[in-house]
Amino acid sequence: MARGATRRAGAPERRRGRFRFSPLLLAGWLFADMLLVLTLVSMGDQGDPRAVAAAVSPSPSATGREKPPPSPSPKPSGPRSVERKPVKIGLAAAPSDTDRMVAELRSATARHQGRTAAIVLTFGQATDPGAGQDYAGEVNDALRRARPDMFGTATTRDFWNGGPSGRADLEIYFYTR
Numbered sequence: 001m002a003r004g005a006t007r008r009a010g011a012p013e014r015r016r017g018r019f020r021f022s023p024l025l026l027a028g029w030l031f032a033d034m035l036l037v038l039t040l041v042s043m044g045d046q047g048d049p050r051a052v053a054a055a056v057s058p059s060p061s062a063t064g065r066e067k068p069p070p071s072p073s074p075k076p077s078g079p080r081s082v083e084r085k086p087v088k089i090g091l092a093a094a095p096s097d098t099d100r101m102v103a104e105l106r107s108a109t110a111r112h113q114g115r116t117a118a119i120v121l122t123f124g125q126a127t128d129p130g131a132g133q134d135y136a137g138e139v140n141d142a143l144r145r146a147r148p149d150m151f152g153t154a155t156t157r158d159f160w161n162g163g164p165s166g167r168a169d170l171e172i173y174f175y176t177r
Contacts, residue, residue, distance in 0.1 A: 082118045086171040094166050095135050098142060105139075105146040112174065113147075117154035119173040125163035132160030139168045 089108045093101040120143065124136030136158035143151045161169065 080118075080175045082173050083176055086121075086173050087112065089170040089172065091139060091168045091170065092166060095138055098138070098145075101139065101142040102146045105143055109143075109147055109150060109172075112150065112172075115150060115174045115177070117151050117172050118175050120151065120154050120156045121159060121171040121173075122156065123159045123161035123169045123171075125161050125167040125169075126165045127162065129160040131165065132162075133158045135165070136160070136168060139170070143170075 089105075091101065091104055091108070093104055120140060122136040122139050124132040124134070124139065126132035126135055140151075140156040140158060143154075143156070
């Protein structure tokens, strides 16, 4: 700085090509950040207004009147959801024996009667990937024949799983009840 010149408060001082910041420059940012933190804390500290209203309302014994019967709970609206955990079924039937395949699938899915499948992943075992996927497709066709009400609208996917031919593993994802 030149002799006799005055420096503004809070302005950076220039010495030998470097700027030196004074703490006054950071005060505004610190204030803004603190205001944001205090706002978030105060918002998180507020209680549930519905819970407060329920706690403040008089009890039936205090007013001398009986409590009205509860209204029926509303039925869920919107799309159905799918259960996260699949039902796993193993099937061992020759690809050419469709009747046996249908019978095994009918007995394996009997305990799930009345439910609707959303997604079925079928892993057909074979030494060749093409043959494994073809076998998985045959199993999915047999599923629809075994239980058309359960698997009629289900999305099916055919996969190959290496191993001996004539075996399939199914993962069935049902809609929630």
